[in-house]
Amino acid sequence: MNAQATPLTWTAIGTLDDIPRQGARCVRNGRMTIAVFRTADDRLFALEDRCPHRNGPLSQGIVHDGCVTCPLHNWVISLETGAAQGADSGATATFPVRLEGTTVLLGL
Amino acid sequence: MRDIRKKLVIIGNGMAPGRMLEHLFELTTAYEVTIFNAEPRVNYDRIMLSPVLSGEKSYADIIIHGDGFYAEHGITLHKGERVVSIDRARRAVISDKGTVAAYDKLVIATGSAPVIIPVPGHDLPGVVAYRDLDDTAAMIAAAETGGRAVVIGGGLLGLEAAAGLRARGMEVTVLHLMPSLMERQLDPAAGYLLQRELEGRGIAVRCAANTRAILGADRVEGVELADGTVIGADLVVMAVGIRPNTQIARDAGLAVNRGIVTDAQMRSDDPDIFALGECAEVGGMVYGLVAPLYDMARIAAHALAGAEVEGFRHQETPTKLKVTGVSLYSVGEFGEGEGREDIVLRDARRGSYKRVILKDSRVIGAVLYGDVADGGWYNEMLKSGRDVSDIRDTLIFGERHQGGGSFDPVAAAAALPDDAEICGCNGICKGTIVRAITEKGLSSLAEVRATTKASASCGTCANSVENVIRAVLGDAYAQQAEGICACTDHGHDTIRRAIRAKGLKSIPAVMQALEWRTPEGCAKCRPALNYYLMADWPGEYEDDMQSRFINERVHANIQKDGTYSVVPRIWGGVTSVAELRAIADVAEKYDVPEVKFTGGQRIDLLGVKKEDLLGVWKDLNDAGMVSGAAYAKGLRTVKTCVGTDWCRFGTQDSTGLGVKLEKFLWGSWTPAKLKLAVTGCPRNCAEATCKDIGVICVDSGYQVVYGGAAGLHIQGTTELGLVKTEEEVIEVIAALTQYYRETGFYLERVYKWAKRLGYDQVKAVVFDDLAARRALHDRFVYSQRFAQIDPWAERVEGKYSHEFAPMAALKLEAAE
Ligand code: SRM
Ligand SMILES: Cc1cc2nc3c(=O)[nH]c(=O)nc-3n(C[C@H](O)[C@H](O)[C@H](O)COP(=O)(O)OP(=O)(O)OC[C@H]3O[C@@H](n4cnc5c(N)ncnc54)[C@H](O)[C@@H]3O)c2cc1C
Numbered sequence: 001m002n003a004q005a006t007p008l009t010w011t012a013i014g015t016l017d018d019i020p021r022q023g024a025r026c027v028r029n030g031r032m033t034i035a036v037f038r039t040a041d042d043r044l045f046a047l048e049d050r051c052p053h054r055n056g057p058l059s060q061g062i063v064h065d066g067c068v069t070c071p072l073h074n075w076v077i078s079l080e081t082g083a084a085q086g087a088d089s090g091a092t093a094t095f096p097v098r099l100e101g102t103t104v105l106l107g108l
Numbered sequence: 109m110r111d112i113r114k115k116l117v118i119i120g121n122g123m124a125p126g127r128m129l130e131h132l133f134e135l136t137t138a139y140e141v142t143i144f145n146a147e148p149r150v151n152y153d154r155i156m157l158s159p160v161l162s163g164e165k166s167y168a169d170i171i172i173h174g175d176g177f178y179a180e181h182g183i184t185l186h187k188g189e190r191v192v193s194i195d196r197a198r199r200a201v202i203s204d205k206g207t208v209a210a211y212d213k214l215v216i217a218t219g220s221a222p223v224i225i226p227v228p229g230h231d232l233p234g235v236v237a238y239r240d241l242d243d244t245a246a247m248i249a250a251a252e253t254g255g256r257a258v259v260i261g262g263g264l265l266g267l268e269a270a271a272g273l274r275a276r277g278m279e280v281t282v283l284h285l286m287p288s289l290m291e292r293q294l295d296p297a298a299g300y301l302l303q304r305e306l307e308g309r310g311i312a313v314r315c316a317a318n319t320r321a322i323l324g325a326d327r328v329e330g331v332e333l334a335d336g337t338v339i340g341a342d343l344v345v346m347a348v349g350i351r352p353n354t355q356i357a358r359d360a361g362l363a364v365n366r367g368i369v370t371d372a373q374m375r376s377d378d379p380d381i382f383a384l385g386e387c388a389e390v391g392g393m394v395y396g397l398v399a400p401l402y403d404m405a406r407i408a409a410h411a412l413a414g415a416e417v418e419g420f421r422h423q424e425t426p427t428k429l430k431v432t433g434v435s436l437y438s439v440g441e442f443g444e445g446e447g448r449e450d451i452v453l454r455d456a457r458r459g460s461y462k463r464v465i466l467k468d469s470r471v472i473g474a475v476l477y478g479d480v481a482d483g484g485w486y487n488e489m490l491k492s493g494r495d496v497s498d499i500r501d502t503l504i505f506g507e508r509h510q511g512g513g514s515f516d517p518v519a520a521a522a523a524l525p526d527d528a529e530i531c532g533c534n535g536i537c538k539g540t541i542v543r544a545i546t547e548k549g550l551s552s553l554a555e556v557r558a559t560t561k562a563s564a565s566c567g568t569c570a571n572s573v574e575n576v577i578r579a580v581l582g583d584a585y586a587q588q589a590e591g592i593c594a595c596t597d598h599g600h601d602t603i604r605r606a607i608r609a610k611g612l613k614s615i616p617a618v619m620q621a622l623e624w625r626t627p628e629g630c631a632k633c634r635p636a637l638n639y640y641l642m643a644d645w646p647g648e649y650e651d652d653m654q655s656r657f658i659n660e661r662v663h664a665n666i667q668k669d670g671t672y673s674v675v676p677r678i679w680g681g682v683t684s685v686a687e688l689r690a691i692a693d694v695a696e697k698y699d700v701p702e703v704k705f706t707g708g709q710r711i712d713l714l715g716v717k718k719e720d721l722l723g724v725w726k727d728l729n730d731a732g733m734v735s736g737a738a739y740a741k742g743l744r745t746v747k748t749c750v751g752t753d754w755c756r757f758g759t760q761d762s763t764g765l766g767v768k769l770e771k772f773l774w775g776s777w778t779p780a781k782l783k784l785a786v787t788g789c790p791r792n793c794a795e796a797t798c799k800d801i802g803v804i805c806v807d808s809g810y811q812v813v814y815g816g817a818a819g820l821h822i823q824g825t826t827e828l829g830l831v832k833t834e835e836e837v838i839e840v841i842a843a844l845t846q847y848y849r850e851t852g853f854y855l856e857r858v859y860k861w862a863k864r865l866g867y868d869q870v871k872a873v874v875f876d877d878l879a880a881r882r883a884l885h886d887r888f889v890y891s892q893r894f895a896q897i898d899p900w901a902e903r904v905e906g907k908y909s910h911e912f913a914p915m916a917a918l919k920l921e922a923a924e
C-alpha cells in the first residue's frame with residue numbers, strides 16, 4: 001500500500017464495552033469490513049475481516065494469545081501483524097486502533 | 109497329564125515381584141506360579157498413588173497387570189490372603205485363610221509397612237498411613253467432606269499426601285520433626301525453597317515440630333505438639349517412614365537384619381528362598397525406591413531361571429517429588445565432609461537453586477530446585493566418575509552451556525552414549541530405546557513406553573525419552589502429543605478427572621491448576637474445556653461464548669461465503685402445514701437464496717446474512733419452532749419412520765417415540781454430535797443401525813443399539829439390550845447419553861468412545877446395573893433443566909446482541 005498517500009484520520013467507532021473480551025466486532029467501511037478485536041487483557045487490534053486463505057470472516061473466530069483462529073479452516077492469524085502463523089503463509093491488512101478514555105478510535 | 113513344572117510361590121504382589129515375573133516369563137516357562145497378596149487386588153503402580161490422591165489419575169490407570177495377565181500365564185493369585193508362616197521343613201507356606209501352597213522355590217516380597225509413632229491417640233479413627241490403595245481411598249473419602257488435615261512427616265510421601273489433600277480442597281498442615289523439609293534428599297536451602305512453594309499453595313508447614321499426642325474422643329479432633337500448640341484436624345496422615353516387613357522370614361529362622369539378608373543374587377541363607385523389594389537387604393543396604401528394586405527383580409528372575417547374570421550393585425538413585433508444578437531433583441551425597449567442594453547457583457527471583465558437590469574433581473552429589481533439566485546430566489557424571497576439572501567453570505550452568513553454541517536437546521540426546529540412563533525408575537539406557545525403535549519399528553512415545561518401560565513408572569523422564577525418539581527418527585517423528593493440543597501435556601482423561609476432583613469451575617482455573625503453557629489456550633482446547641465444565645457443573649458453570657466455535661455461538665452454520673444456514677427443529681421429522689408455511693414465509697421475507705431438505709429429515713435455509721439471523725429466528729419462534737442445533741456438539745436429529753401409524757409392517761409407534769425422544773433430549777450438549785433414529789421394524793427405513801443411538805421396534809419391545817457411524821467412517825451399531833416399554837427406552841437412552849457426556853472426550857463420537865471404554869463396560873453400567881442406570885438418568889434430567897432453553901429465543905430477546913450487528917458503518921456503500 002502507498003504509505004504516504006493519505007494522513008491517518010482517527011474515527012470514533014464506539015466504546016470499549018461494545019466489544020466482548022476475547023471477541024470482535026465488525027465495522028463496515030464501504031465495501032470493506034474491518035474486524036476490531038479485544039483481547040482478554042483489553043488490548044485492541046483491527047484487521048480486515050478477510051482471511052488470507054479463502055476470505056473467511058476472521059471476526060467470527062476464536063481469539064487467543066494475540067491471535068485469532070479463522071472459523072473456516074482454522075488458520076491462525078496474528079492480530080498484531082495480520083500474518084498467518086505456523087506453516088501457513090499470507091497476511092491480512094491491519095489498521096491502527098487506539099483507546100481514548102473508553103472511546104475506540106480507528107485509524108484509516 | 110501331570111504338570112511337571114516346578115512350583116514357584118511368591119509372598120506379596122507388589123512392584124518388585126511383578127517386574128520379576130515379566131523377566132522370568134521371557135526367560136523360561138519352567139515354573140507354575142502361585143502368589144499370595146495381602147491386598148485384595150492385582151499388581152498396581154504404587155508410585156502413582158499420589159496422582160490418584162490428587163485426582164489426576166484413577167485406579168484403573170495405574171494397574172500394571174490386570175486379571176488377564178494372571179490368566180494368560182496360568183498364575184494362581186490369592187487376592188486378600190496374607191501368608192502367616194513359612195514351613196521350611198515341608199517347603200510350604202500357609203495363609204491366614206488356611207490355604208497351604210507347596211513350593212520348590214519361594215520368593216519373599218512383602219515390601220514395607222508404614223511406621224506409626226506410638227503417641228497417645230495414634231489408633232483413633234481418622235488416623236491413616238500412606239502406603240496402599242485403601243489408605244488413598246480413605247484420604248479421598250475424608251477429603252470429600254472437606255475439613256482439616258494434618259500430615260505428620262515432611263518427607264517425600266508426606267508432601268505428596270499434603271499436596272493431594274490440598275488439591276482436593278482440604279486445609280492442610282504439615283508437621284516435620286527436622287528443621288527443614290525432605291532433609292534426607294535436600295539441603296536446607298532447597299528445603300526452604302520447597303517450603304515457600306508449598307506455603308504459596310496454601311499448605312501450612314511447621315518444621316521442628318514434635319508431635320506429643322493425637323487428640324479426640326471417638327475420632328481425631330486435633331494434634332498436640334510438644335510445645336503445647338494444638339492444631340485442629342479431621343484427618344491425620346502419618347508418613348514418618350517405613351519398616352521392611354520381615355516378621356515371617358524371622359519366624360522361619362532366616363537371617364534378618366534391617367531386611368531379609370540376601371546375597372548379590374537375591375538369595376537368602378536358604379538356597380530355595382529369595383527375597384526382593386523393600387523387604388530385602390543386599391550388600392548391607394535396604395531400599396525404598398523402585399529403581400534398585402527393579403534391578404533386584406531382574407537379577408532374581410535370572411537366578412530362578414538358572415541364567416547367568418551379574419549380581420546386585422549399589423547405585424545412587426535420584427529423588428524427585430511428584431507434586432505437579434514442583435521441580436526438584438537430588439542425587440548422591442550433599443552433607444558436609446572432608447575434601448568436599450560445593451558449587452552453588454541461586455536465582456532467587458526465578459526460585460531456582462542448583463548445587464553440585466565435588467570430591468577429587470568428581471561429582472558425588474547434586475541438589476536442584478526449580479530448574480531440574482540438568483539432573484540427568486549430573487547423575488551421568490556421578491555414575492561414570494568422570495573427572496570434571498576441564499568443565500568445572502561452567503559445570504553449574506548445566507549441559508546447555510557447555511561448548512558454546514545454542515542448546516538443542518535433540519542434538520544433546522543424539523550425542524549421549526548408549527549406556528546413558530534415560531529412565532531412572534526402570535533403569536532404561538539410551539541404547540535400549542534406540543534398539544527398540546529401530547528393531548521393532550516403533551514411532552511413538554506410547555509404543556516406546558509399552559515396549560521398553562521407559563517413562564512407564566513416575567513419568568518425569570518422558571521429555572528425555574521423546575528427545576531420544578526424535579534423535580532417531582528425525583522428522584518422521586511427528587510428536588503424537590499426548591496433550592489435547594500444544595497448550596498442554598495433559599490428555600482429555602486427566603483434564604476431565606482434574607476438573608471434578610479439584611472442583612475446577614472456570615477455564616482459567618483449569619489452565620492454572622493444570623499449568624497450561626499458553627495464557628489463553630487455543631481454538632482446540634478452549635471449546636473442549638468449555639464443554640467439560642458445562643457437562644460437569646450444570647447450573648453452576650456459565651457457558652463461555654468466546655470459547656465456542658462460531659456456529660455454536662450464533663446457533664447457525666457458517667458457510668463458505670460468511671453467510672449462515674438455519675435449520676429449525678422438525679420433531680421426529682414430522683411437520684405441519686403451518687410450519688411449512690412459516691418456513692416459506694421466512695424464506696421469502698429474508699430473500700433466502702436456497703431451501704433444501706437435509707439428510708436429517710428437516711429443512712435448511714441456506715445463505716442467511718448474519719444481520720438477518722435475529723429476524724429469521726423471531727419469525728420461526730413465533731410459529732412455534734426452535735433451533736434444530738444443526739451446528740451443535742449436542743443433540744442433532746432423531747430420525748423416524750412411519751411405524752404403526754401407517755406402515756403394514758410397523759410393530760410399534762416409532763414416529764411417536766422418536767418425537768418423545770427428541771423432546772426429551774433436545775438442548776443437551778454432548779462431546780460430539782449425537783444423532784438418533786427410531787425405526788418401526790427391522791427393515792430399518794429410518795437407518796437406526798448406523799446412528800450414534802438407535803431404536804429398532806420389534807414385536808416384543810424395543811431393541812436399543814448404539815455406536816453406529818455413517819460419516820467419515822462406516823460402522824453398524826452394537827446391541828445394548830431389549831426393553832419392554834417406551835419409558836425404559838427413554839431411561840436407558842438418557843443413561844447412555846449421560847455416561848457419554850461424563851466420560852467422552854471432546855469431539856469423540858459415540859462409536860469411538862464406546863470402543864475406548866469397551867462395549868461390555870458401557871453395557872454393564874448403563875443397562876445391566878439398574879441403580880447406576882437410574883442415577884445417570886437422574887443426572888441427565890437435572891442437567892436438562894439448564895440446557896433446554898431455545899438459544900434463538902434467548903437471542904431474539906437481546907442476549908449477546910452485540911454478535912449480530914456491526915459496531916459501526918462508516919461509509920455508505922453507495923458513496924464509494
Ligand atoms: C445439511 C446437511 C447435508 C444436507 O444437506 O443434507 C449436512 C451438512 C453439513 N455437515 Fe453433515 N450434514 C447433514 C447430515 C449428515 C449425515 C446424515 C444424517 O445425519 O443422517 C451425516 C452422516 C451420519 C453421521 O453423522 O455419522 C453427516 C456427516 C457429517 C460429518 C462426518 C461426521 C463423522 O463423525 O464422521 C461432518 C464433519 C464433522 O462433523 O466433522 C459433517 C459436517 C457437516 C457440515 C456442518 C460441515 C461444516 O462443518 O460446516 C455441513 C454444514 C452445511 C450447512 O451449513 O448446513 N457432516 N452429515 C445434513 C444436515 C442434517 C440435519 O438435518 O441436521
Ligand atoms: C505414595 C507412594 C509414592 C511413592 N513414590 C515413589 C516414587 O516416586 N519413586 C520411587 O522410586 N518409589 C516410590 N515409592 C516407593 C515404591 O512404591 C516402593 O518402593 C515399591 O512399591 C516397593 O515394592 P515392593 O514390591 O518391595 O513392595 P510393595 O509394593 O509394598 O508390595 C508388597 C505387597 O506385599 C503384600 N504383603 C505384605 N506381607 C504379606 C504377606 N505376609 N502375605 C501376602 N502379602 C503380603 C502387601 O500387602 C503389598 O501388597 C512410593 C511409595 C508410595 C507408598
Ligand code: SF4
Nearest residue numbers: 665668706707819820
Ligand atoms: S458432505 Fe457434508 S460436509 Fe461435505 S460438502 Fe456436503 S454438506 Fe458439506
Ligand code: FES
Nearest residue numbers: 051054056070073
Ligand atoms: S478461510 Fe480462513 S482458514 Fe480458510
